[in-house]
Amino acid sequence: MxxxxxxxxxKAQNGVAKSxxxxxxEKKSNIVLSLDVPQKARFFDILNxxxxxxxxxxxxxxxxxxFNDDFIKELLLLKEKHHFLIFEDRKFxxxxxxxxxxxxxxxxxxxxxxxxxxAHIFPGPGCIEGLRSxxxxxxxxxxxxxxxxxxxxxDNLFDDIALSAGIKWAHEYCDIIIGFIGSASVYKDTPExxxxxxxxRKESLPEMLILTPGIQLDVxxxxxxxxxxxxxxxISQGGDLxxxxxxxxxxxxxxxxxxxxxxxxxxxLVKRETEKED
Amino acid sequence: MxxxxxxxxxKAQNGVAKSxxxxxxEKKSNIVLSLDVPQKARFFDILNxxxxxxxxxxxxxxxxxxFNDDFIKELLLLKEKHHFLIFEDRKFxxxxxxxxxxxxxxxxxxxxxxxxxxAHIFPGPGCIEGLRSxxxxxxxxxxxxxxxxxxxxxDNLFDDIALSAGIKWAHEYCDIIIGFIGSASVYKDTPExxxxxxxxRKESLPEMLILTPGIQLDVxxxxxxxxxxxxxxxISQGGDLxxxxxxxxxxxxxxxxxxxxxxxxxxxLVKRETEKED
Numbered sequence: 399m400x401x402x403x404x405x406x407x408x409k410a411q412n413g414v415a416k417s418x419x420x421x422x423x424e425k426k427s428n429i430v431l432s433l434d435v436p437q438k439a440r441f442f443d444i445l446n447x448x449x450x451x452x453x454x455x456x457x458x459x460x461x462x463x464x465f466n467d468d469f470i471k472e473l474l475l476l477k478e479k480h481h482f483l484i485f486e487d488r489k490f491x492x493x494x495x496x497x498x499x500x501x502x503x504x505x506x507x508x509x510x511x512x513x514x515x516x517a518h519i520f521p522g523p524g525c526i527e528g529l530r531s532x533x534x535x536x537x538x539x540x541x542x543x544x545x546x547x548x549x550x551x552x553d554n555l556f557d558d559i560a561l562s563a564g565i566k567w568a569h570e571y572c573d574i575i576i577g578f579i580g581s582a583s584v585y586k587d588t589p590e591x592x593x594x595x596x597x598x599r600k601e602s603l604p605e606m607l608i609l610t611p612g613i614q615l616d617v618x619x620x621x622x623x624x625x626x627x628x629x630x631x632x633i634s635q636g637g638d639l640x641x642x643x644x645x646x647x648x649x650x651x652x653x654x655x656x657x658x659x660x661x662x663x664x665x666x667l668v669k670r671e672t673e674k675e676d
Numbered sequence: 677m678x679x680x681x682x683x684x685x686x687k688a689q690n691g692v693a694k695s696x697x698x699x700x701x702e703k704k705s706n707i708v709l710s711l712d713v714p715q716k717a718r719f720f721d722i723l724n725x726x727x728x729x730x731x732x733x734x735x736x737x738x739x740x741x742x743f744n745d746d747f748i749k750e751l752l753l754l755k756e757k758h759h760f761l762i763f764e765d766r767k768f769x770x771x772x773x774x775x776x777x778x779x780x781x782x783x784x785x786x787x788x789x790x791x792x793x794x795a796h797i798f799p800g801p802g803c804i805e806g807l808r809s810x811x812x813x814x815x816x817x818x819x820x821x822x823x824x825x826x827x828x829x830x831d832n833l834f835d836d837i838a839l840s841a842g843i844k845w846a847h848e849y850c851d852i853i854i855g856f857i858g859s860a861s862v863y864k865d866t867p868e869x870x871x872x873x874x875x876x877r878k879e880s881l882p883e884m885l886i887l888t889p890g891i892q893l894d895v896x897x898x899x900x901x902x903x904x905x906x907x908x909x910x911i912s913q914g915g916d917l918x919x920x921x922x923x924x925x926x927x928x929x930x931x932x933x934x935x936x937x938x939x940x941x942x943x944x945l946v947k948r949e950t951e952k953e954d
Contacts, residue, residue: 434774434777436777436781436782458774458777458778458782459782460738460778460782460783460784461774461777461778461781461782462781462782462783463781463782463783464783465782465783487770489769489770491767491769491796491798492765492767493827493829494829496712496736496739499712499714499736499739500736500738500739503714503739503740503741504714504736504737504738504739504740504741504743505738505740505741505742505743505783506738518769518796518798519833520796520798520827520832520833520834521827521829521832522827522829522830522831522832522833523830523831524829524830524831525829549771549798549799549800551771551772551799551800551802551803552800552801552802553800553801553802553841554798554799554800555797555798555800555837555838555841556798559833560833563831563833
């Protein structure tokens with residue numbers, strides 16, 4: 399039997415994308431855990447419990463208390479043991495020279511441990527070129543960038559022009575860009591009520607991965623203005639990975655919750671991919 | 677005799693803006709030194725030499741090698757001695773909750789030592805609200821944000837709509853936003869060849885400060901595609917502070933170079949303000 403995403407795995411040029419496609423199939427999971435927990439002990443406690451259920455760990459290194467080199471060492475040991483990719487959600491947003499320094503230098507040296515980083519598109523492609531040139535100058539084999547062609551925050555300035563620019567640049571820089579952050583909660587500015595997520599999937603290279611934020615299983619509760627989407631809605635529209643944060647790390651039993659999200663995400667993914675083959 | 681910017685000083689609501697207007701008049705300088713020098717010893721060596729010539733020190737804390745709490749202590753001692761403001765060019769670009777954590781937590785605790793930070797407008801006003809809410813919850817008296825209503829990098833996605841949004845939000849959040857990064861090298865999308873800088877000055881609150889990047893005295897040389905503007909052009913169009921980096925820190929004699937930029941910037945400022953009164 400052909401394994402899920404086999405076609406896309408063959409097409410992918412970037413080593414991180416290849417690893418991620420393999421991990422999804424092996425672990426039967428498309429969960430990105432967004433672990434915004436600044437206390438080191440609690441961070442590793444939760445990660446230890448749920449690491450086998452996830453394929454990517456998304457962090458903000460600059461909110462961690464008591465960061466030091468041991469934090470990275472411990473993280474890399476867990477990565478080795480449980481097989482997940484490390485995603486620093488840095489949202490680089492400066493000119494090329496500056497992001498290059500921010501990616502490689504300073505106390506974090508992000509390039510040394512983060513398989514994936516995010517970059518904004520509105521500063522223009524120089525931002526991506528800065529990251530790529532840092533990568534080309536190192537001995538590090540696989541590094542990847544995920545870009546944001548949209549945001550879901552109130553009154554943001556992303557529009558359909560930004561969406562198209564993101565798709566175009568992902569194509570042009572497909573050696574380092576492996577995908578997008580994309581949400582089903584944003585509609586295109588056309589009468590057809592097509593979501594930007596549907597358009598992203600339709601118009602971008604097949605090997606591009608789409609990571610969808612704001613995922614919650616229960617979307618009926620009081621969401622304080624945040625827009626949440628179920629795994630099924632998101633994945634049926636083209637999302638490949640679902641980013642889950644508080645739904646797992648604030649749960650009474652994070653492992654149990656991770657298992658529930660994992661099953662929901664995986665079932666929706668298998669359903670979509672099976673229907674495509676029919 | 678009335679001192680320069682007296683009117684704008686009276687109007688300013690934000691304590692950092694007030695301090696900055698006073699510093700400009702006292703030091704007869706409108707120089708923002710962009711000190712992108714990651715080696716601590718060289719960083720402090722240059723700063724020690726030129727600190728009396730500048731009013732703001734702009735840094736990227738996340739590119740500094742060997743950062744630790746002593747770095748901040750040493751920086752604050754120099755600030756105390758030479759009177760300048762500290763500007764962390766973080767370019768916050770995430771949702772409110774995340775930028776709030778990035779501003780206050782982690783190893784850098786930016787809010788504790790940076791008088792000024794930059795924020796992007798693309799994510800919408802929630803980004804500014806996140807920073808403001810962090811500020812309101814601390815005991816720290818004066819903190820300020822400078823926003824980017826434009827960028828000069830190639831093929832960036834900023835347009836006249838973004839420019840107007842920036843002006844509008846600066847007005848709405850004028851308790852914490854004290855001004856803009858704005859360059860004379862970008863034109864408005866109108867037939868009149870009006871620069872975005874001229875428009876920014878005309879349309880924004882008078883107390884808003886405009887910091888202009890890409891300033892060089894000699895704009896005839898080989899600039900490798902970077903767009904540079906002279907202090908005079910920039911200031912005559914409404915720029916208040918000139919951001920100078922390599923022109924000072926890569927000069928054979930940084931102090932001498934800082935003095936030259938300081939005189940050029942100050943003369944252009946006095947000329948503009950005097951002509952206005954006539």
